[in-house]
Amino acid sequence: MFDRIVAHLRAPVRIDPAFDERVMAEIATLPVPTPVRPAAAWRRLAPFAGLAVAATALVLIARPTPPTRRLQFVVVAPQAATVSLVGDFNDWDAARTPMRLLRADGPVWSAVVPLAPGRYHYAFLVNGSRWLPDPAAPVASDDGFGAPSSVVTVRGT
Amino acid sequence: MKRLALLAVLMVATRAAAQEPRLERVDTAARAPVAALLDSARAAGLPTEPLIQRALEGTTRGAPANRVIAAVRRLAADLGRAREALGPSAAPPEIEAGAAALRAGASPSVLAQLRRARHQPLMIPLAVLTDLVASGVPVDSATAAVLILARTAQDADLVEFRRAVERDIALGASPASAATDVARATLAGATNVNSPPHMGSGRPRRP
Numbered sequence: 147m148f149d150r151i152v153a154h155l156r157a158p159v160r161i162d163p164a165f166d167e168r169v170m171a172e173i174a175t176l177p178v179p180t181p182v183r184p185a186a187a188w189r190r191l192a193p194f195a196g197l198a199v200a201a202t203a204l205v206l207i208a209r210p211t212p213p214t215r216r217l218q219f220v221v222v223a224p225q226a227a228t229v230s231l232v233g234d235f236n237d238w239d240a241a242r243t244p245m246r247l248l249r250a251d252g253p254v255w256s257a258v259v260p261l262a263p264g265r266y267h268y269a270f271l272v273n274g275s276r277w278l279p280d281p282a283a284p285v286a287s288d289d290g291f292g293a294p295s296s297v298v299t300v301r302g303t
Numbered sequence: 304m305k306r307l308a309l310l311a312v313l314m315v316a317t318r319a320a321a322q323e324p325r326l327e328r329v330d331t332a333a334r335a336p337v338a339a340l341l342d343s344a345r346a347a348g349l350p351t352e353p354l355i356q357r358a359l360e361g362t363t364r365g366a367p368a369n370r371v372i373a374a375v376r377r378l379a380a381d382l383g384r385a386r387e388a389l390g391p392s393a394a395p396p397e398i399e400a401g402a403a404a405l406r407a408g409a410s411p412s413v414l415a416q417l418r419r420a421r422h423q424p425l426m427i428p429l430a431v432l433t434d435l436v437a438s439g440v441p442v443d444s445a446t447a448a449v450l451i452l453a454r455t456a457q458d459a460d461l462v463e464f465r466r467a468v469e470r471d472i473a474l475g476a477s478p479a480s481a482a483t484d485v486a487r488a489t490l491a492g493a494t495n496v497n498s499p500p501h502m503g504s505g506r507p508r509r510p
Contacts, residue, residue, distance in 0.1 A: 234356040237325055238363040265400055265430050267360070277364060284434040284469075287406040289357065290374035291364050297403075297437075299430045301458055 214260045215300055219268070221245070221280065224253040226272045231257045233268025233295075240271050263302035269295040329358050333368035340375050349382045350395035353402070381405050388414035389425065400429035407433045408442040413450070420454050427458040431465045438469055439478035448486035456489065464489050 229245040236242040245255040267286050270278040280296035337358045341351045357378050361371035385401030388411035435445035471481035
């Protein structure tokens with residue numbers, strides 16, 4: 147009994163030779179889905195994207211950039227080894243704006259800084275420790291730290 | 304217990320530095336209080352950049368932590384008073400210039416009068432007022448001159464006015480009379496229709 151069952155299961159399956167044709171004919175009757183084409187989507191969005199790019203470019207070109215002025219700061223500091231310009235335009239960082247001697251044989255130190263319109267506080271730091279306000283500029287109001295700083299006002303026009 | 308407190312202080316300071324990286328330069332003891340003042344100012348709609356700069360200035364000067372904190376706190380209070388006087392629409396540069404004018408001795412009512420008198424940004428008039436007082440011009444004289452000029456004068460005229468006053472003072476005039484005389488001359492120039500106010504005032508221009 148068992149052997150007969152096994153033999154029946156192992157017997158080759160007989161398939162109708164027209165089976166494949168019937169399946170393919172059935173498939174051919176189904177509606178063909180439209181493939182998603184990225185290029186078509188891009189074509190629909192292209193005009194909007196173009197407009198967005200043009201608008202951004204227009205804004206960037208037309209945006210008024212604050213006019214920057216190059217201001218020269220000069221100080222006479224005899225017997226100074228180093229002089230730095232510190233102020234709220236460089237975060238009061240002595241390393242950011244070192245001044246240079248205008249002439250090797252004179253004590254005149256200079257630095258040129260581009261500044262946008264506004265009001266700036268600054269001072270000169272001599273030899274890394276001595277605080278020196280600009281004698282040619284208005285004095286800043288008391289900031290609570292002792293020796294005063296100076297102020298410079300940069301106009302917009 | 305002591306270690307826990309130290310750890311807490313360090314954590315607060317680290318958090319403060321993370322919020323504003325430039326505060327890493329500030330003394331550890333001042334960092335957290337300054338960050339708290341920045342938070343308060345931000346919440347009140349005040350500009351925080353002047354406060355950061357004040358803390359950095361104190362740090363570069365080597366000021367102790369308590370002086371840095373006090374200076375930042377005082378500036379925050381001045382900024383608040385200036386904004387109150389100038390109105391809620393005041394721009395940050397105006398608020399900062401207003402704070403400096405108040406510190407120089409101008410009253411909040413002067414700031415409010417300037418706001419009403421001038422329909423342009425107030426940064427330059429306030430800066431000129433502050434600089435005049437710093438040059439020795441009495442507050443009342445400086446205020447009167449700037450209030451009159453601010454109605455019609457352009458920013459360039461106001462800056463030129465300040466320079467002329469400083470020149471007169473340097474040449475020996477008393478600060479009060481210099482401010483009055485130059486203001487009068489500037490006004491006379493402004494009423495002269497044949498020449499712009501900053502070009503011809505009938506008053507000889509010094510180099």
